[in-house]
Amino acid sequence: MSLRRRRLTEKCFKIATALITWSSIAILGVLVFQILKEGMQWVDWQFITSLPSRKAEKAGIYTAIWGSFYLMITTMLFALPTGIGAAIFLEEYGGKSRLSRFIDVNVANLAGVPSIVYGLLGLAVFVNLFGFGRSVISGGLTLGLLVLPVIIITTRGAIRSVPKSIPQAAYALGAKKWQVIFFHTLPYALPGILTGVILSVSRAIGETAPLIIVGAAAYVAFVPESLLDEFTALPIQIFNWTSRPQEVFHSLSAGGIIILLSVMLTMNSVAIFFRHKTQRSRNG
Amino acid sequence: MFHFLKLIMRSLLKRSNLFKANSIKKDWFDSFVKGSLGLCALISIITTFSIIFILGKETLLFFEQVPIGDFLFGTKWEPLLEPQSFGVLPLISGTFLIVIGSSLVAIPAGLLTSIYLGEYAGPRTKAIVKPILEILAGIPTVVYGYFALTVITPMLKMIFPSIEVFNALSGSIVVGIMILPMISSLCDDAMSSLPRSLKEGGYAMGATSFEVVWSILVPTALPRIVAAFILAISRAIGETMAVVMAAGATPKMTMNFLESIQTMTSYIVQVSLGDTPAGGVEYQTCFAVGAVLFVMTLVMNIIGRKFYKRFNLEIE
Numbered sequence: 001m002s003l004r005r006r007r008l009t010e011k012c013f014k015i016a017t018a019l020i021t022w023s024s025i026a027i028l029g030v031l032v033f034q035i036l037k038e039g040m041q042w043v044d045w046q047f048i049t050s051l052p053s054r055k056a057e058k059a060g061i062y063t064a065i066w067g068s069f070y071l072m073i074t075t076m077l078f079a080l081p082t083g084i085g086a087a088i089f090l091e092e093y094g095g096k097s098r099l100s101r102f103i104d105v106n107v108a109n110l111a112g113v114p115s116i117v118y119g120l121l122g123l124a125v126f127v128n129l130f131g132f133g134r135s136v137i138s139g140g141l142t143l144g145l146l147v148l149p150v151i152i153i154t155t156r157g158a159i160r161s162v163p164k165s166i167p168q169a170a171y172a173l174g175a176k177k178w179q180v181i182f183f184h185t186l187p188y189a190l191p192g193i194l195t196g197v198i199l200s201v202s203r204a205i206g207e208t209a210p211l212i213i214v215g216a217a218a219y220v221a222f223v224p225e226s227l228l229d230e231f232t233a234l235p236i237q238i239f240n241w242t243s244r245p246q247e248v249f250h251s252l253s254a255g256g257i258i259i260l261l262s263v264m265l266t267m268n269s270v271a272i273f274f275r276h277k278t279q280r281s282r283n284g
Numbered sequence: 285m286f287h288f289l290k291l292i293m294r295s296l297l298k299r300s301n302l303f304k305a306n307s308i309k310k311d312w313f314d315s316f317v318k319g320s321l322g323l324c325a326l327i328s329i330i331t332t333f334s335i336i337f338i339l340g341k342e343t344l345l346f347f348e349q350v351p352i353g354d355f356l357f358g359t360k361w362e363p364l365l366e367p368q369s370f371g372v373l374p375l376i377s378g379t380f381l382i383v384i385g386s387s388l389v390a391i392p393a394g395l396l397t398s399i400y401l402g403e404y405a406g407p408r409t410k411a412i413v414k415p416i417l418e419i420l421a422g423i424p425t426v427v428y429g430y431f432a433l434t435v436i437t438p439m440l441k442m443i444f445p446s447i448e449v450f451n452a453l454s455g456s457i458v459v460g461i462m463i464l465p466m467i468s469s470l471c472d473d474a475m476s477s478l479p480r481s482l483k484e485g486g487y488a489m490g491a492t493s494f495e496v497v498w499s500i501l502v503p504t505a506l507p508r509i510v511a512a513f514i515l516a517i518s519r520a521i522g523e524t525m526a527v528v529m530a531a532g533a534t535p536k537m538t539m540n541f542l543e544s545i546q547t548m549t550s551y552i553v554q555v556s557l558g559d560t561p562a563g564g565v566e567y568q569t570c571f572a573v574g575a576v577l578f579v580m581t582l583v584m585n586i587i588g589r590k591f592y593k594r595f596n597l598e599i600e
Contacts, residue, residue, distance in 0.1 A: 086327065
């Protein structure tokens with residue numbers, strides 16, 4: 001091939017890769033633009049404090065916001081201690097035993113299970129077997145199982161990044177293993193763990209399919225008062241409005257999306273802030 | 285199960301300090317901490333076993349009423365209408381249509397994006413593009429469903445006037461957008477983990493970037509790139525909300541992207557949106573379909589991860 005043709009191919013290829021890359025960014029731009037254009041007119045205090053309604057002008061996301069809030073509380077009350085506990089066990093006690101390798105593979109497999117399968121698990125176990133019904137606690141525990149692998153994997157990463165000298169120094173002073181873990185390793189790994197936790201909350205809060213399977217109701221006229229009350233959630237409300245044929249409800253769901261994405265964006269910024277802060281304090 | 289308990293006991297015994305010199309002052313609290321942490325770790329195993337047990341149990345109950353051959357090879361899926369028929373192939377074909385469509389979007393685009401990031405983009409461009417791809421990956425699927433319905437489908441309608449309101453094409457495109465960040469980041473890892481000398485050797489011979497990428501980097505990293513594709517496809521199979529909202533709920537065997545179809549995941553959602561009592565045959569179909577879904581994604585994930593790891597070892 002002549003040099004000129006090779007250079008031409010090179011140029012075309014470079015332009016093609018750049019074009020493709022920037023077009024996925026353009027897609028994000030279109031997505032954000034569409035949502036803001038449609039949804040901004042709805043987002044105000046009344047939208048946040050109104051109950052769902054058949055009339056679009058009166059409809060709001062009050063119950064959905066509280067539903068999501070209680071769901072996240074239940075999810076984290078379950079997933080945080082178990083996830084972090086499992087990660088500590090695997091990193092500090094597991095070693096290279098067959099059991100810990102088995103758990104390792106198992107966690108990786110669980111991370112790849114489609115979320116809807118967790119929904120089926122929640123339906124069979126929490127809703128029917130345990131008799132919790134279509135309630136906040138069923139939804140919360142289902143989401144908890146869903147984010148458990150994420151928490152375990154990120155926490156292990158955070159623990160592994162703790163310099164070996166820190167636990168060694170503590171051991172040298174005669175600390176017991178549990179003292180080393182809880183007073184030295186964990187505090188040092190905390191920012192990394194928090195980042196993972198926040199990211200997993202932001203994943204759980206957008207999950208829709210498992211909640212539909214577990215039986216989140218589309219129309220709930222009250223804020224859940226106990227863990228056994230029925231519930232709705234922000235993504236469920238968005239799904240419900242989008243699947244109605246009337247255009248006005250589509251733009252209403254754009255309003256819901258703005259709220260959902262703002263919550264997620266806030267959490268992600270906090271996570272990034274944590275990451276930066278610890279990187280700086282450790283380097284400096 | 286018994287074998288498993290034995291395993292746990294043995295590893296606990298081996299690691300307890302019963303047999304060590306300082307065992308006179310054995311700290312009971314230390315063992316307590318260890319035991320409770322171990323319990324936490326066990327929950328992940330219990331989860332896996334319960335998934336397998338529950339899917340298996342309901343599927344077996346389902347097969348008592350519907351012959352397994354009718355389920356796996358039947359070409360008509362009408363469980364909610366009389367007379368009922370339970371052939372899962374239309375749902376599988378719907379899922380495959382979405383997988384093919386989304387792969388056609390995401391595989392070339394994802395690979396090219398990773399090449400752009402690895403070879404051409406400067407550090408400042410990278411600092412902009414990478415977080416944006418992460419944002420794309422983090423957007424909830426219900427938002428993508430909204431996007432498909434209100435933006436992509438109307439745009440497609442301008443190109444193909446005969447397209448249905450719910451159609452496989454719109455669903456495929458949006459699922460493609462969703463799995464693109466995953467493909468590009470895995471491919472990026474695959475190529476940037478190659479030894480620098482490979483690339484430098486190519487440049488020293490006077491090759492252009494295009495030639496280095498296509499005849500050195502991509503072929504060498506191919507097993508890991510393929511693994512990335514497999515993992516992404518497995519995600520596309522399990523993808524739910526975007527498909528429910530964009531591709532419709534018409535189980536049929538078609539290769540026409542302009543028609544409404546139904547995937548395995550969207551069938552499960554369709555049943556759940558109605559009021560199905562526990563124990564009925566409609567309830568069990570969900571678990572049977574879920575079992576097919578679970579086995580498919582599990583096999584692909586295991587193959588994908590094996591590929592990814594083995595090759596990693598070879599290079600090192």
